[in-house]
Amino acid sequence: MILEGKTLSTQIRSTLKSRIEACQQKLGRPLKLVGVAWQGGYASYLYLKKEVEAAAKLGVQGQVVDIEQNTTLEDFVNLIKKLSADDNIDAILIPKPLPKHLDTPAAWEALDPAKDIDGAAVLNIGRLFLCKTASEIENMQDFAPCTAKAVLKLLEYHKIPLSGVETAVIGRSGTVGKPAAHMLTCQNATVKICHSKTKDIKASLSSCDIVICAIGSPRFLKADMIKEGAVVVDVGTNEDENGCYCGDVDYEAVSKKASAISPVPGGVGPLTLTFLLENIVIAAERKIK
Numbered sequence: 001m002i003l004e005g006k007t008l009s010t011q012i013r014s015t016l017k018s019r020i021e022a023c024q025q026k027l028g029r030p031l032k033l034v035g036v037a038w039q040g041g042y043a044s045y046l047y048l049k050k051e052v053e054a055a056a057k058l059g060v061q062g063q064v065v066d067i068e069q070n071t072t073l074e075d076f077v078n079l080i081k082k083l084s085a086d087d088n089i090d091a092i093l094i095p096k097p098l099p100k101h102l103d104t105p106a107a108w109e110a111l112d113p114a115k116d117i118d119g120a121a122v123l124n125i126g127r128l129f130l131c132k133t134a135s136e137i138e139n140m141q142d143f144a145p146c147t148a149k150a151v152l153k154l155l156e157y158h159k160i161p162l163s164g165v166e167t168a169v170i171g172r173s174g175t176v177g178k179p180a181a182h183m184l185t186c187q188n189a190t191v192k193i194c195h196s197k198t199k200d201i202k203a204s205l206s207s208c209d210i211v212i213c214a215i216g217s218p219r220f221l222k223a224d225m226i227k228e229g230a231v232v233v234d235v236g237t238n239e240d241e242n243g244c245y246c247g248d249v250d251y252e253a254v255s256k257k258a259s260a261i262s263p264v265p266g267g268v269g270p271l272t273l274t275f276l277l278e279n280i281v282i283a284a285e286r287k288i289k
Contacts, residue, residue, distance in 0.1 A: 001158065001260035003233065005150065008157045009270035016281055017058050023284040024059070031284050032061045033117075034083050036094040040069055043216070043237040044095035051093060051276050060280055069099050076102045077110045084112035090287065091117045091280040096175050114286065117279035119145040120175070128179060134186045141286075143279055148179035150271035151212055151233055152187065154262060160210070160231055163188040168205050170194045170221065170248075171214035176235055180212060201225065213248040223253040231260045235268050 024030055033055050035048045052062035065083075067076060083092050092115045096103060105122060113121040119128065124142045131137045137144065155162060167189045171177035181191045189210070194201050196215075202225045205211055213221045214235035226232060236248025247264030255261045262268055 003154055003158050003160075003231075003260050003262035003267055005154050005157075005262070005267050005269065005271040008153065009274040012274050012278060013058075016277055019281045019285070020058050020060060023281065023288060026288050027284065029088065030059060030061045031090045031280060032063070032088055033091045033093065033280055034063045034065060034089050036079070036083075036092070037064050037066050038068075038098055039066070040099065041095070041097045042239050044097060046237060047095050047272075048093060051273055054273055054277055055280060058277065060277075067098075067102070071099070071102065073101055073104060073106065077107055080107060080110040084110065084115060089115065090284045091115055093118055093276065094120060096120070096173070113142060115283055116143055117146070117276055117283060118175075119143040119179070125174065125179070129182055131182075131186055134183075137183060137186055143282075144183070145175055145179045146275040146279065147176045147214075147235060147268065147272045148183055149275050150268045151176075151180050151235060152183050153271055153275075154233065154268060155210070155231075158260065160260065162210075165189050165209050166207055167191045167210040167212070168194055168208040169212045169214065170201065170205075171216065171235070173214065173216075176214040180214065180235075184212075205230075215248050217248060218246050219248070219250040221249040221254060223250065223257045226254065226257060228257055229259040230257070232258045233262045233268065234264050236264060237269065 035052055037048050039045050055062050083089055108120055109122045111121040113123040116124055127142045128144050167184055169177050169181045172193050172195045181193050184191045194204050205225050210231045211226055212233045218238040218240040232254055234247035234249040238246050240246050
């Protein structure tokens with residue numbers, strides 16, 4: 001089974017244009033998305049560029065503000081505060097990774113949670129981790145990280161059972177790995193988190209029926225690392241040594257052993273972008289209310 005995300009993405013996007021037009025009519029102006037871009041992060045920069053382009057097709061104004069490796073934390077925090085305070089900005093997207101000295105609690109505390117469409121603000125991520133069940137997450141009046149949400153919705157759409165299933169998440173980032181693992185536990189999956197310091201990842205994965213790879217390393221997951229018939233979700237967006245676009249999974253080899261696998265591109269990615277678009281609309285609708 002190919003776990004494609006394009007069909008569900010198209011279904012969700014089909015409802016967004018009319019909602020955007022209704023919001024624009026009530027606000028008396030176009031909706032506006034501002035992205036903060038660091039070109040040093042290949043995946044995040046590509047991610048932001050695609051989101052701004054997709055938003056523009058739906059009539060949402062997009063603006064990209066560039067930051068540099070030498071941008072100071074003070075300047076970064078002040079930028080976030082300025083964007084958060086601007087009433088004409090409905091949504092803010094700051095994809096990770098960022099220069100390490102900028103990725104701090106001080107920055108994410110400055111981000112208005114009502115405009116934080118990717119669930120990075122301290123309040124949003126904190127409330128997510130207070131949830132214990134899937135229904136609590138669904139009813140949460142806050143934004144969850146969209147890539148983690150995309151992983152869960154992709155599995156749900158393709159009717160992959162989660163309750164009681166032994167599942168591994170490779171990667172422990174605050175953007176994908178940790179929130180995805182938490183959201184899986186809220187679906188009653190039994191979850192382990194593997195990372196760069198895991199002594200024997202192959203042994204850890206040997207009993208797992210579902211493997212979600214979000215480690216940010218080109219073609220990291222090999223066929224001999226998973227059990228026969230495992231379900232594999234590839235969250236990676238990488239540029240390999242030859243400049244080719246690829247995921248975290250060695251797709252050609254792993255697909256021969258897995259019972260289901262998500263492709264790159266065409267799997268998690270389309271859903272991530274669509275949930276970000278939907279969150280722009282939700283942010284505007286909440287502002288109107």
